[in-house]
Amino acid sequence: MSEKHDVTGASTTGHVWDEDLADFTNQPPKWWMLGLAASGIFVVIYWLYYPSIPLPSSNTHFKGVGGWTAVKEMEADKGDVDAVRGKYELKLKNMTPAAILADNDLTEYVKRSGKVLFGDNCAGCHGTNGVGAKDKEGLIAPILNDDDWLYGGKIDDIHTTITGGRQGMMPAHKDSLSAQQIDDVAKYVKAMSDQGKDKADVDSAIAAGKKVFMESDCIACHGADGKGMQAMGSANLTDKVWRFDSSLEAVKYTITYGVNSGDPKARIAIMPNFKEAGKLSDSEIKKLAVYVYKFGGGQADAAVAPAQAAATAPATVSAK
Ligand code: HEC
Ligand code: HEC
Incomplete structure (x- = not known):
């Protein structure tokens, strides 16, 4: 029941909201109608081109005339990524970890993939x-972002650790030392850490412990200076960094039962071997060595300047 609007004279539906506020019967603008038609056409083309309509017969769907699949798209993307990575991967295959470190561009690349590798393989323990x-x-395992290293913080040391694994060994002393001697030597060890080696050495209250330290087997591995030897991963006992725990009880426990000593109560400290076990490729191990070095605790190798390291890289890298 079309009517005319009082004021404008335009056609209305006859429904009046309020005084002169009425529903007009004007057509929507042409551009809007065209847009509507175009979007309808777009939907039909889209349906036909891409996999879309489920088919009733089986657990399948119309595959689309374009042959597009998500898997194909992913592979194309992956191809792009591989093309960028390939350049770097090829390069680092023949480089030593030290040479990689000397190359800023490559180090940045390696740090990024190292992060993922570390998360997958190492973070559980470290x-x-x-x-x-x-x-x-x-x-569970040593902190890697400090500058205290059991086995050394030079890039090659870290690389060797990850390649071959590590397993420090300290014998149990429950049979070779008396309970009193273990108590004494533990107090001396704690004092070396807490008050420093020099003070501990002149502290008469712990002289008995020092005597045990110097006269039993301790110095064979930890050295007369108590600083440890990286070749065997024997901890530095004079710093404030504890691999296990700093309490007197914990120190006595380590001395009594040892580390990886075979004693049923021994502390276990095994860094797995990642190369022989085939868990990581050579390139992945190199990436991880650089990544760990870059935590901040890595130590410069004074003997080899970066440029020299790069120059000797191909010669020193092994065939594998
Ligand atoms: C199952 C636990 C475990 C996993 C997994 C593990 N580690 Fe270790 N890692 C250890 C232990 C334990 C030690 C110390 C060994 C010792 O005390 O003799 C260690 C030692 C190290 C050290 C030497 C630290 C030092 O002070 O010299 C480095 C470097 C290291 N790990 C790197 C890695 C990297 C990189 C990965 C991953 C590829 C990894 N670890 C995976 C347990 C683990
Ligand atoms: C055969 C070598 C060896 C002998 C002998 C030895 N140690 Fe050790 N000791 C080690 C190694 C290796 C470690 C580090 C274990 C690890 O983290 O893998 C260690 C660790 C320790 C720790 C733990 C340090 C920390 O940071 O938590 C203490 C304490 C210690 N030793 C004291 C002694 C004392 C005291 C003696 C002598 C009674 C002694 N050790 C004899 C090799 C030895």
Whole structure:
């Protein structure tokens, strides 16, 4: 029941909202109608081109005339990524970790893939970013982002650690030392860490412990200076960094039962071997060595200047 609007004279539906506010019967603008038609056509083309309509017969769908699949698209993307990566991967295959470190561009690339590798293979024991992870017995594995190293913090040391694994060995002393001697020597070890080696040496209250330290087997591995030897991963006992725990009880426990000593109560400290076990490729191990080095604790190799390292790289890298 079309009517005319009082004021404008335009056709209305006859429905009046309020005084002169009425529903007009004007057509929508042409551009709007064209847009509507165009979007309808677009939908039909889209349906036909891409996989879309489910088919009733089986658990399938209309595949689309374009042959597009998500898998194909992913592979194309992956191809692009591989093309960029390939350049770097090829390069680092024949470089030593030291040479990679000397190349800023490559180091940046390696750090990025190292992060993923570390998360997948190492963080469970060493914590995200190497900050350490604990279970009820304390640190599962050494902290990697400090400059305290059992086996050395030079790039080649770190590379060797990851390649071959590490397993420090300290014998149990429950049979070779008396309970008193273990108590004494533990106090001396703690004092070397807490008050420093020089003060501990002149502290008469712990002289008995020093005597045990110097006269039993301790110095064979930890050295007369207590600083440890990286070749065997014997901890530095004079710094404030504890691999296990700093309490007197924990120190006595380590001395009593040892580390990886075969004693049923020994502390276990095994860094797995990632190369022989085939868990990581050579390139992946190199990436991880650089990544760990770059946590901040890596130590410069004074003997080899970066440029020299790069120059000797192909010669020193092994065939594999
Ligand atoms: C199952 C636990 C475990 C996993 C997984 C593990 N580690 Fe270790 N890692 C250890 C332990 C334990 C030690 C110390 C060994 C020792 O005390 O003799 C260690 C030592 C190290 C050291 C030497 C630290 C030092 O102070 O000299 C480096 C470097 C290292 N790990 C890197 C890695 C990297 C990189 C990965 C991953 C590819 C990794 N670890 C995976 C347990 C683990
Ligand atoms: C055969 C070598 C060897 C002998 C002998 C030895 N140690 Fe050790 N000791 C080690 C190694 C290796 C470690 C580090 C274990 C690890 O983290 O893998 C260690 C670790 C320790 C720790 C733990 C340090 C920390 O940071 O938590 C203490 C304490 C210690 N030794 C004291 C002694 C004392 C005291 C003696 C002598 C009674 C002794 N050790 C004899 C090799 C030895």
